[in-house]
Amino acid sequence: MRSSLYLVPDQAGVDPGVANRRTGLWVFMGVVAMLFFLFSCAYVMRMGLPDWRPLPRAPWQLWLSTALLAAAGVAWRRAVVGWGCVLSLAFLASQLWAWRAADFALDANPANSFFYLITGLHALHVAGGLMVAVGARRSQAGIQLCARYWHFMLALWLAMFGLLFWVTPRFVQIVCDAF
Amino acid sequence: MVLALALILIVVAALEFHYMSPWWLTPIASNWQQMDDALLLTFVITGVAFVVINLFVAYALVRFRHREGVRASADHGSSKLEWSLVIATSIGIIAMLAPGLSVYAKLISPPADAMVFEVMGQQWQWHYRLPGKDGKLGSTDVRHIGAANPFGVNPDDPTGQDDLLVDGQEIHVPLQRPVKVLLRAQDVLHDFYVPQFRTRMNMVPGMVTSFWFTPTAIGRYEVMCAQLCGIGHFNMRSHVVVDDAADYARWLAAQPTFAASLAAPAEPGRQGRLLAQSRGCMACHSVDGSASAGPTWKGLYGKSEVMTDGTAIKVDDAYLRESINNPGAHIVKGFPPIMPEQQFSPADLAALVDYIKKL
């Protein structure tokens, strides 16, 4: 980051805005990562209580979601704005579909509540990204930043998907015992 | 100059206040003298720091006040001095932490032979339970909690049959016997706090928490709730009485068992009384005439009460039913409008009104 540390304003040809947005995005991704980390902690802590019942199998629509989100990331990386937006909207639609297919009662048990809460917030962050992307679509640098954000959303999605369906009390027990 | 004087004055006043203060620790009635010792040690170490730093600043303010022609020193720091101060501070910290943690280790290790009693907190009253002759407390479940069974003791559990359910809001403990207090809550967080015992703990619904102590002084001590639990939090009162062995045995023998409470003959107004206890009415309405947040029920029926708007209403069945179902409709003059609205089934409502009529 050396070159971006000492800016010389008013010097022709150097656009400080790009470096600023890059840094700003890293900071924002840090905040969002923290948010989902804390939800994960809450999830794992809640798992420790006696009435825990794990979620049943993942609805297949969630696998579709994963593919769509990955594809959207690729589209952004290749600067194909149209496909990036369409695939992201498709991701959101597939999430809604998964919700209906899952048919978990929200308050029936704690795992269900977490499922809706975590996937809902993740979807909100993708939707928010879409809104910002529409504004940034004209600049090359902006599109690359969108790609980075989409990769982050994918990584987050994979982590949450894994958490909700594969992190069981037994798994947590094994990990904790290792220490 | 004046500022320096003010700082010196503050130091002197603080020290004087500390030594003259009428507000100090209550006389300790438990074995946890070491906690008081740790507190006093902390006072000494922090007191020294407080005095030294304030006096140092006061001195600097005078000695280095602005004078014509004199500039500040070019000094910008000294690593050596900083590290020495860090080390000195760390020593002070360790001097406080070590005794503190050593007492804590004892606090969390109740002796194996400690006797046990259970406190159940409820908005805004206390219930006490003791294991009976079998020495074991019966198992409980929230499902069983009801007006007649505030602890939720499992009626099918044989060990619970002989549990003693203390009548009233006063628990006794024998002098010099270590006791482990088991804490539960029906509804929200509470905290069983007796300043004279020093140790205490929150009561959490869905959990059983505990603390232990050995009572060392005979007396009657006030129990206060020390975790905000709603509008009756400040009035959730009870007492712990430390008895000598003989008095304790006498008191213990007089407590009813769980089995007896299940089989109790229907005393008149019993259903109403149990409802009044379980629904929190007793937090604000006394039955013996004593003043509380709400009007006393003793002698209430048939009285003429004056409302906040000046009108007088005769207390009859209809008024009682209205007061229970719709507390905001009429407020008795001199009392705050804080009674929560609750729903009662017609049978329960009738039982409650019936109980109040007979007081």
Next chain:
Amino acid sequence: MSYGGAHEQSFWTRYVWSQDHKVIAIQYSITAIFVGLVGLVLSDLMRLQLGFPGKFHFIDASVYYQYITMHGMIMVVYLLTALFLGGFGNYLIPLMVGARDMVFPFLNMLSYWFYLLAVLILLASFFVPGGPTGAGWTLYPPQAILQGTPGMQWGIITMLVSLVVFIVAATMGGLNYVTTVLQARTRGMTLMRMPLTVWGIFTATILALLAFPALFVSGVMMLFDKTLGTSFFMPAIVSMGQHLTHQGGSPLLFQHLFWFFGHPEVYIVALPAFGIISDLISVHARKRIFGYRMMVWAIIVIGGLSFVVWAHHMYVSGMHPYFGFFFATTTLIIAVPTALKVYNWTLTLWRGDIHLTVPMLFAVGFISTFVIGGLTGLFLGNVSVDIPLSNTYFVVAHFHMVMGVSPVLAVFGGIYHWFPKVSGRMYDRLLGRLHFWITFLGAYLIFFPMHYLGILGMPRRYYAYDNYAFIPPSAQSLNEFITIVALFVGATQLLFLLNLAWSSFRGELAGGNPWDAASLEWFTPHTPPGHGNWGEETPVVYRGAYEYGIQDGDSDYLPQNSPPEQARGAPAGWSPLPGGGGKS
């Protein structure tokens, strides 16, 4: 982007929908001070009940608990956090690092309007059915959403929604402050040449960005428990005789999440105060801050450690007892870098050239009150000493001294110090001194004795103390005394506001740098600074911000941006960066 020419701006884009960090800072400050006044009035009402129990019939138990809750939440979040980050941070960061504005001005503007929205939603809770929540500012479940607590219908929902909106605002602002410090420093302004005010606010902002999510998580989960019947925090409960449908939740889970936010939150308030005090003492004692490097490291270490001490708020919560050992240790460790900062402030005064201006009075007042507030923290951090003191007036006295008194003294000192830069005029000195003396001495009179009520064992959050045998009648007299002093000190704050308001228009013109300070913000071409701050060219920095105590020459200080003698005729490739020559 050139700032030489004037943009066409209407009244609305200049003063209302402004994207200029200075205007946004003033908007934040005015809103925060206004809501702080509401919080102050609430505290007066609480004190009326405590000092004269039962005499004010409109203050019943329900209303009293609503007052304490709103007072606490307003002061901690909507006043102190917003003022230090949104007020001081917005105004000072770009000026102190030599930038023209924050890096995302539009986002910065949005951040203020979201903050205002959060404030309006919070104030709306006074008007919803059932009134505002009375659950205590810590909002613990289960009681926060159950019968028996005021505002359990709409009040708690409004509160939680307001907090969520505030967190969005804080994140938008925080992105700006962090990115501006990392990216927009002017030439020569290395991180280790920044004033400590910037370090304090920068670190506090990082804490805010990482800690507020925990409040968000707990707030959203509580909203779900309340409105959708989930059981994140709600175990099986019998409330007022009714079996509720919740089960299996954990009230302790909320406490862990809340305090994971709550403890860093107090450092979000304290770290900017620390930074500001360092600057005030250095400037007004005409001496370099003692140990700048260690002061920076102390801020960073305190910030980091603040994330691993949270459960010292939970020693009597019923959590696993072994946690007590861990958190008592980390809590007492955090005292060490904090103490170092106190020593360095006092050592800066040593051999200084101390001018007892109003800002300096407040800085010294800060040291004294922060010392006692911090020392009482050592009682509460040490687990076994805390157990009898938890939830008593000892805790109330501690957190008021260390959050309510000393950071507020730092706010006052900072406002008096930078007032000439913001307005171009000097405040009335006599009113300023009067304000200081009444506030400083009054704060000691109010909060020092209060500690002893806690040692006696008087619990906090009690509406009344009728008929407790262990409480002597003198305690009630003390409460009366404290109330009278508090009402008087509260009213005196109006003097401060009057001083600011009057002096903004009629104060004596102050010039660009009335304190002969060395940091960049005092060297703008115009005072108050114009849009774009620096005119045609941004400044170049040659040294740190604390070059005072210069022994030779006309002046006892060297501004950050005045070129060194050697630079005139410097070799090609010479750079203002540390190390001077060649590489760049």
